[in-house]
Amino acid sequence: MDITKLKVKAILFDLDGTIVDSRDAYLEAAKTAFRTMGLEPPTMQTALQIPKRLEQNLPIDDLTHANTARFLDVYLRTFYAITEMKTKPIPNIHAALENLQRKAKLALITMRNVPKITVTKELQQFGLAQYFTYILTAQDTYKPKPSPEAVIKALKVIDVQICDCLIVGDSVTDVNAGKAAGARTIAVLSGLYTKQELAKLNPDLILENATQLPSRIN
Numbered sequence: 001m002d003i004t005k006l007k008v009k010a011i012l013f014d015l016d017g018t019i020v021d022s023r024d025a026y027l028e029a030a031k032t033a034f035r036t037m038g039l040e041p042p043t044m045q046t047a048l049q050i051p052k053r054l055e056q057n058l059p060i061d062d063l064t065h066a067n068t069a070r071f072l073d074v075y076l077r078t079f080y081a082i083t084e085m086k087t088k089p090i091p092n093i094h095a096a097l098e099n100l101q102r103k104a105k106l107a108l109i110t111m112r113n114v115p116k117i118t119v120t121k122e123l124q125q126f127g128l129a130q131y132f133t134y135i136l137t138a139q140d141t142y143k144p145k146p147s148p149e150a151v152i153k154a155l156k157v158i159d160v161q162i163c164d165c166l167i168v169g170d171s172v173t174d175v176n177a178g179k180a181a182g183a184r185t186i187a188v189l190s191g192l193y194t195k196q197e198l199a200k201l202n203p204d205l206i207l208e209n210a211t212q213l214p215s216r217i218n
Contacts, residue, residue: 006184007218008104010160012151014169015110015119016051017191018210019093019128025086026051029079036074037066050075052192055111055145055173080114084122090190092211097131099214104166105158107134109150111173115139133158145173148181155181166217168210175201186213 016022023044030047034040046063053060054072064071100106110119116135123129134157138144141153155165167178170191175198178185187198190209198206207213 005218006166006216008166008184009164010105010107010155010158011100011166011168011213011217012107012109012154012178012183013132013210014171014174014191015108015112016087017170018090018168018174018188019097019108020087020089020122020126021190022051022083022087023048024088025079025083028082028086029075032078033064033071033075037064037071039064039066048192052171055171076113080112080118083112084118084125087122089126089128090209090211093209094127096211096214097128100217101131103214103217105133105160106131107136107154107158108132109136109145109154109177111138111144113138146176146180148177151177151181151183168213172197172201175203178203186216 013019027044027047030042030050034042049063050060061068097106112119114137116137119135119137120129134154136150136154141149143149151167155162162182165183166186167174167183168186168188169175170188171193175185175187185203186205186207187203188207188209189195195206205216
């Protein structure tokens with residue numbers, strides 16, 4: 001499919017790894033959890049494996065070497081407590097969203113299990129909340145991504161048909177959710193996954209990051 005220039009009415013973005021860089025938050029949460037469990041501090045590679053596996057429902061027992069349920073309780077509580085302080089916008093994402101907002105409705109769907117007001121506050125401190133017509137978190141769905149539920153619900157709220165939307169995210173769950181909904185998908189390399197991992201899912205396009213998107217949208 002040639003999608004070098006797309007005309008869409010809505011663009012649905014993932015949050016972590018797509019709009020904001022969350023690697024420092026992942027690392028800090030992992031360090032806190034490992035320390036609480038009496039384990040050696042994790043490397044960045046290990047710290048980034050944790051969210052990557054969790055979003056795919058893959059086991060992390062080989063990484064924690066401990067009581068995984070207790071580890072996850074500490075890890076997730078820490079992560080959600082520090083995201084507002086430890087995340088940062090993807091460089092130049094402000095200009096990209098301002099440009100895209102003139103071409104389509106923008107919405108955000110995230111697997112974070114927090115109230116949407118929490119995500120909104122984080123985006124507000126970065127001056128990004130204004131660009132999104134609608135924000136949806138895991139608490140707004142029965143089945144998180146890769147289920148298409150979040151995509152379908154968001155599009156219903158902003159009143160756009162699936163055929164007129166584009167899903168943008170850094171992970172396999174974003175691409176799978178978009179495909180399950182019947183939407184076009186763009187994968188970005190600014191998060192946890194490699195180009196090779198994302199290419200296996202055959203997204204319509206792979207970009208370095210979301211700031212390259214405006215040149216692809218009519």
